[in-house]
Amino acid sequence: MKAVVFSLGCKVNTYEGQAIISFLEANGIQATDKPCYADAYIINTCSVTAEADKKSRQAVERMRKYNRNARILVIGCSSQNDGSAYRQKNVSLSGVGGKIQSVAEFLQLGVDKNGDFTVDLPLTYEEMNIPKPTRTRGYIKIQDGCNNFCSYCRIPYLRGRSRSRKIESIVEEAKTAALHSKEIVLTGINISDYRDGENGLTELVYALKDVCARKRFGSLECEVIDDKLLSAMEECGFCDHFHLSLQSGSDAVLKRMNRRYTARFYQEKCESVRKYFPAAAITTDIITGFPLESESEFEETCEFVEKIKFAALHAFPYSERKGTAAYSMPQIDKRIRSERAGKLIEIGKKLADEFIRSHIGSIAEVYAEESKDGISEGYTSNYIKVYSSLKPGELAKVKLTEVMADGAKGEIV
Structure with a gap:
């Protein structure tokens, strides 16, 4: 039997998809994440925006083109958000909890049956792991769910409340990953909520100190x-790249978003980061055109972005999500949302160029991840993309010599 596990959306979904592949292979099933002819398709969906829901639904028909008679299991946030949209497509359905269990039940039914395995939102962390990273960089999931209930976000309703993985389990997988990868990334839905009893992120960092790989966090809250x-x-050699979600530089907008900080508080946290890591890359996400966002509030965000001097930023037009507090607020015209996102993207490009230029002439360790025509793409610890002659999987010192369109050219030292 052959199965395709197709994941959309965030790094957590990617990790879960690879963990499902490992589970299938351990049970004698040939599995891949590359779309192709197969007996069964498992689609791990995303619902962070309306567009993500749309792409998730389209993935069902995309997989069906390879084999009209194949069985399809839809799991993840989009199936939890709107199961009816998938039931019409004659697929098996599950939510976000018990993904491995759902896959096992799906396969046990046999190739000629169908059914639903929708589960309640999980209360405990679902253990899963990847025995061997399938990519150059090893991702490790440490947490799931979220307790924040930002007014624009459906994720707490779809993923459930925050729950965390045991430190010992994380360290064990990290040590295994380090045998195959020179960099590991700790990821989750909201890893800032990480708790294992009385232990939080700080204790986890110390527990990973002796893992022989470069280590970095995914997105953090300030x-x-x-x-x-x-x-x-600093003591344990974590990478100097901090992705700190901002969403807006206007205090009034942040309050409407139910974000629990002010712009000044966020700025102080950035200053703290640079005190310990002077060359740190601070990157962020920003939503434009949030309900009631005035032109002056948007300009506050633009000015704040310039003040912080982000190394990179992702700007997205606000997307309405039914069931959120923001859905019932007065909405901004979609054209204005997109225009504002475009303006911030241009500011972000300028700041990214300035950040890269400030490192030209410096020497940094670069981890090469993929190569084409003898030129590899890799990243410094502070996440500057570097083009060099390193081979994929190599970690070596490289001198940054020239600014490229989206990174820097480097020469091996």
Whole structure:
């Protein structure tokens, strides 16, 4: 039997997809994440925006083109968000909890049957792991769910409340990943919420100190940044790249979003980061055209972005999500949302170029991840993309010599 596991959306979904592949292979089933002819398709969906829901639904028909008679299991956030849209497509359905269990039940039914396995939102962390990373960089999921309930976001309703993985389990997988990869990335839905009993991110950092690989966090909330965590990261050799979600530089907009900080508080956290990591790349996400966002509030965000000097930013037009508090607020015209996102993207490009230029002439360790025509793409610890002659999987010192369109050219030292 052959199965395709197709994941959309975030790094967590990618990790879960690879864990499902490992589970299938351990049970004698040939599995891949590359779309092709197969007996069964498992689609791990995303619902972060309306567009993500649309792409998730389209993935069902995309997989069917390879084999009209194949069985399809739809799991993840989009199936949890709107199961009726998938039931019409004659597929088996599950939500976000018990993904491995759902896959096992799906396969046990046999090739000629169908059914639903929708489960309630999970209360405990679902253990899963990847025995061997399938990509050059090893992702490790440490947490799931979210307790924040930002007014624009459906994720707490789809993924459930925050729950975390045991430190020992994380360290065990990290040590295994380090045998195959020179960099690991700790990821989750909201890893700033990480708790294992009395232990939080700081204790996890110390527990990973002796893992022989470069280590970095995925996205963090600014509230979790403090001297204790930064000192631990510095001591334990964590990468100097901090993706701190901002969403808006206007206090009024942040309040409507139910974000629990002010622009000034966020700025202070960035200053703390740079105290410990002077060359740190601070990157972020911003939503434009949030309900009631005035022109002056948007300009506050633009000015704040320039003040922080982000190394890179992702700007997205606000997307209405039914069931959220923001859905019932007065909406901004979609054209204005897109125009504002476009303006921020241009500011982001300028700031990214300035950040890269500030590192030209410096020497940094670069981890090469993929190669084409003898030129590899890799990243410094502070996440500058570097083009060099390193081979994929190599970690070596490289001198940054020239600014490229989306990174820098480097020469092996």
